[in-house]
Amino acid sequence: MEKPNVLIIGAGGVAQVTAHKVAQHAAEFGAIHMANRTQAKADAIVDSIRDKGTAAGLTITTHALDAMDADKVAALIRETGAKIVINVGTAFINKTVLKGCIAAGAAYIDTAIHEDPDKICETPPWYGNHEWPMRGDVEAAGITAILGAGFDPGVVNAYARLAEDEYFDEITSIDIVDINAGNHGRWFATNFDPEINFREFTGTVYSWQGGAWRENEMFEIGREWDLPVVGKQTAYLAGHDEVHSLSARYPQSDVRFWMGFGAHYINVFTVLKNLGLLSEQPVKTAEGLEVVPLKVVKAVLPDPASLAADYTGKTCIGDLVKGTRDGVEGEVFIYNVADHKEAYTEVGSQGISYTAGVPPVAAAILIARGVWDVKRMVNVEDLPARPFLELLGEMGLPTRVIDANGDRPI
Amino acid sequence: MEKPNVLIIGAGGVAQVTAHKVAQHAAEFGAIHMANRTQAKADAIVDSIRDKGTAAGLTITTHALDAMDADKVAALIRETGAKIVINVGTAFINKTVLKGCIAAGAAYIDTAIHEDPDKICETPPWYGNHEWPMRGDVEAAGITAILGAGFDPGVVNAYARLAEDEYFDEITSIDIVDINAGNHGRWFATNFDPEINFREFTGTVYSWQGGAWRENEMFEIGREWDLPVVGKQTAYLAGHDEVHSLSARYPQSDVRFWMGFGAHYINVFTVLKNLGLLSEQPVKTAEGLEVVPLKVVKAVLPDPASLAADYTGKTCIGDLVKGTRDGVEGEVFIYNVADHKEAYTEVGSQGISYTAGVPPVAAAILIARGVWDVKRMVNVEDLPARPFLELLGEMGLPTRVIDANGDRPI
Numbered sequence: 178m179e180k181p182n183v184l185i186i187g188a189g190g191v192a193q194v195t196a197h198k199v200a201q202h203a204a205e206f207g208a209i210h211m212a213n214r215t216q217a218k219a220d221a222i223v224d225s226i227r228d229k230g231t232a233a234g235l236t237i238t239t240h241a242l243d244a245m246d247a248d249k250v251a252a253l254i255r256e257t258g259a260k261i262v263i264n265v266g267t268a269f270i271n272k273t274v275l276k277g278c279i280a281a282g283a284a285y286i287d288t289a290i291h292e293d294p295d296k297i298c299e300t301p302p303w304y305g306n307h308e309w310p311m312r313g314d315v316e317a318a319g320i321t322a323i324l325g326a327g328f329d330p331g332v333v334n335a336y337a338r339l340a341e342d343e344y345f346d347e348i349t350s351i352d353i354v355d356i357n358a359g360n361h362g363r364w365f366a367t368n369f370d371p372e373i374n375f376r377e378f379t380g381t382v383y384s385w386q387g388g389a390w391r392e393n394e395m396f397e398i399g400r401e402w403d404l405p406v407v408g409k410q411t412a413y414l415a416g417h418d419e420v421h422s423l424s425a426r427y428p429q430s431d432v433r434f435w436m437g438f439g440a441h442y443i444n445v446f447t448v449l450k451n452l453g454l455l456s457e458q459p460v461k462t463a464e465g466l467e468v469v470p471l472k473v474v475k476a477v478l479p480d481p482a483s484l485a486a487d488y489t490g491k492t493c494i495g496d497l498v499k500g501t502r503d504g505v506e507g508e509v510f511i512y513n514v515a516d517h518k519e520a521y522t523e524v525g526s527q528g529i530s531y532t533a534g535v536p537p538v539a540a541a542i543l544i545a546r547g548v549w550d551v552k553r554m555v556n557v558e559d560l561p562a563r564p565f566l567e568l569l570g571e572m573g574l575p576t577r578v579i580d581a582n583g584d585r586p587i
Numbered sequence: 588m589e590k591p592n593v594l595i596i597g598a599g600g601v602a603q604v605t606a607h608k609v610a611q612h613a614a615e616f617g618a619i620h621m622a623n624r625t626q627a628k629a630d631a632i633v634d635s636i637r638d639k640g641t642a643a644g645l646t647i648t649t650h651a652l653d654a655m656d657a658d659k660v661a662a663l664i665r666e667t668g669a670k671i672v673i674n675v676g677t678a679f680i681n682k683t684v685l686k687g688c689i690a691a692g693a694a695y696i697d698t699a700i701h702e703d704p705d706k707i708c709e710t711p712p713w714y715g716n717h718e719w720p721m722r723g724d725v726e727a728a729g730i731t732a733i734l735g736a737g738f739d740p741g742v743v744n745a746y747a748r749l750a751e752d753e754y755f756d757e758i759t760s761i762d763i764v765d766i767n768a769g770n771h772g773r774w775f776a777t778n779f780d781p782e783i784n785f786r787e788f789t790g791t792v793y794s795w796q797g798g799a800w801r802e803n804e805m806f807e808i809g810r811e812w813d814l815p816v817v818g819k820q821t822a823y824l825a826g827h828d829e830v831h832s833l834s835a836r837y838p839q840s841d842v843r844f845w846m847g848f849g850a851h852y853i854n855v856f857t858v859l860k861n862l863g864l865l866s867e868q869p870v871k872t873a874e875g876l877e878v879v880p881l882k883v884v885k886a887v888l889p890d891p892a893s894l895a896a897d898y899t900g901k902t903c904i905g906d907l908v909k910g911t912r913d914g915v916e917g918e919v920f921i922y923n924v925a926d927h928k929e930a931y932t933e934v935g936s937q938g939i940s941y942t943a944g945v946p947p948v949a950a951a952i953l954i955a956r957g958v959w960d961v962k963r964m965v966n967v968e969d970l971p972a973r974p975f976l977e978l979l980g981e982m983g984l985p986t987r988v989i990d991a992n993g994d995r996p997i
Binding site: 364365372444445448449451452453454456460461462463464466468469470472473474475476477478 | 774775782854855858859861862863864866870871872873874876878879880882883884885886887888
């Protein structure tokens with residue numbers, strides 16, 4: 178069978194990891210293409226791949242693309258003959274890229290829910306406002322669309338599915354915990370696009386508990402966790418994409434997402450939020466200039482990609498899943514530990530970008546191999562987890578599990 | 588002698604106080620005019636004066652004026668026949684307004700040093716970079732120009748002069764202390780234009796000590812003060828306009844300015860400064876929009892004028908002056924206490940605007956009466972202090988003194 182051409186959209190920190198990983202696994206694909214609003218950023222990533230020596234004899238073609246225009250996306254898919262599109266651009270482009278894939282007949286992979294620039298923390302289930310209504314179009318077009326195939330959402334959804342497949346008859350709770358115990362050495366920085374980062378936390382925190390959506394404020398509910406490698410860490414109940422899909426597959430289970438924050442992050446966030454500087458709504462300066470405060474905050478903060486060289490320490494992201502098997506209650510913690518320095522050495526990115534950028538490549542490989550080429554729209558938990566997690570283990574993101582039998586690889 | 592027409596430029600919180608006070612003392616002046624970039628703001632102030640019933644039978648004429656254009660300023664001075672211009676607009680317009688006064692032959696009063704939008708905390712003496720080089724032009728034009736005639740700079744300069752005239756043969760140190768022990772009830776707000784407020788504190792702190800300029804960082808040096816009415820308060824060595832002129836008249840004396848700040852202000856300031864959000868230099872958003880971060884911070888913060896209605900508590904601003912008389916060392920604290928609520932009741936403004944907006948009207952009255960009409964450029968300490976301070980006592984800003992003989996009115 179002919180290897181599928183692949184088109185990567187985006188050229189930020191996550192896209193850099195994705196491009197490096199596609200290059201490392203070039204044998205799985207046909208021609209490789211990258212497109213971004215600013216083509217020079219894609220060119221810089223291609224240069225960084227050449228510097229690693231991965232791409233000897235490999236051609237990666239870059240393109241300038243306005244991905245907010247579905248017709249232009251479709252045209253580029255046709256021009257490049259891409260059969261798989263990996264969307265690792267901003268979450269604002271999901272719908273137009275997906276429409277382009279439907280029109281031109283290419284598989285679609287993304288790593289986050291679509292966002293409208295003027296809305297934050299939309300009402301649940303958020304996927305129902307954007308992607309899920311396009312299920313019929315995806316099926317009619319006969320393409321595969323895998324939503325939220327980063328780490329969280331993505332790998333953590335597969336962890337839940339692994340618990341369903343291998344550990345429990347019934348799942349009663351899924352607590353996803355995301356701890357970054359790394360140190361970037363800056364006074365303050367976000368680990369990915371500040372605009373997207375802050376938008377996650379400025380609105381209502383939705384969790385799925387007792388069969389219903391529950392609303393909280395950010396930093397209202399904190400809990401101390403004691404996790405492998407990173408140790409004791411405080412994480413706070415937060416809204417996150419995967420809660421919106423896992424609650425649909427596991428409606429009888431509680432689904433919560435916990436994000437670790439230090440006191441310094443919380444202080445900076447609180448100051449910016451209370452002043453109105455995290456607002457996605459435009460304000461007018463005394464001189465009459467209309468500007469979105471959050472975009473100015475993004476402009477003054479360090480580019481997350483620039484943190485990579487100095488980043489040390491580790492991340493731990495996992496699912497604490499509780500459930501019953503043969504009527505007996507039990508729990509399992511399924512997790513990955515990633516290292517910022519190792520990520521930088523391998524692909525020139527920090528650990529947060531690494532954990533987000535590798536999984537969509539694994540998904541693309543599974544589509545290319547036919548394992549995940551399901552010809553419909555799915556979230557990651559709708560697909561068999563083990564092939565994905567085993568492939569990720571080979572690709573640098575091994576999965577471990579802690580249960581009554583100890584701490585071991587899956 | 589004919590009463591001089593007066594032109595007030597500006598329509599912010601300070602200008603509101605100035606306009607109310609000019610209206611209260613309309614018998615000292617001829618026709619009263621107000622000009623502002625946005626004329627509607629001046630109209631609103633005139634309405635607030637009518638609401639107080641001060642202006643029965645009084646005409647205050649408003650004008651739209653681009654005060655950054657000296658020719659337009661001169662034209663308006665000629666059109667209105669103004670003999671005294673009170674500049675209580677932003678510090679960015681000082682030079683063009685002064686040039687307009689020189690060209691059209693009107694006395695000039697302001698309350699702060701000129702600022703260039705793209706420079707902060709200029710090298711000392713800051714007056715030497717802008718106003719002082721125009722001394723010859725002022726003298727040639729035969730006009731009076733009184734610089735820095737607000738509270739600080741302004742009244743505190745007169746306090747130093749009073750100490751020179753009535754307490755000491757030689758002054759050895761002048762420590763100006765500015766404490767606002769009021770409460771506006773907002774999560775965070777600045778008491779005057781946030782842009783000017785923050786610009787004061789983002790650069791080098793210059794003080795005059797041991798006959799030389801000394802440089803510190805903001806919040807580097809703090810000291811606890813125990814002051815009348817407001818009690819024990821921590822104030823920090825800060826840069827301020829009056830240090831730049833008092834050091835010229837009292838070169839043998841140390842001249843320091845101390846501003847009171849609570850931990851909350853310092854935290855917000857530190858977050859904004861360290862992120863780069865207080866920068867006066869433009870940044871470019873991801874969308875390509877050029878914007879000055881500080882102007883966006885100003886846009887999201889409460890309008891200082893809006894704080895007035897809910898403001899409670901008092902301010903204490905004074906000079907601790909040390910020196911010798913007949914060879915004996917001594918010290919005196921000369922000060923004013925103002926009340927936010929009383930200021931609001933009288934003129935619809937909070938106390939900080941009140942203390943800044945009343946003194947330039949006293950200066951204008953002293954020019955009108957010929958007492959301060961010196962036909963040259965001066966700072967407030969270059970003029971006899973007692974007439975000014977006594978007039979201010981009648982106008983709502985009484986001066987008190989604490990020395991070995993106790994705490995009493997001057």
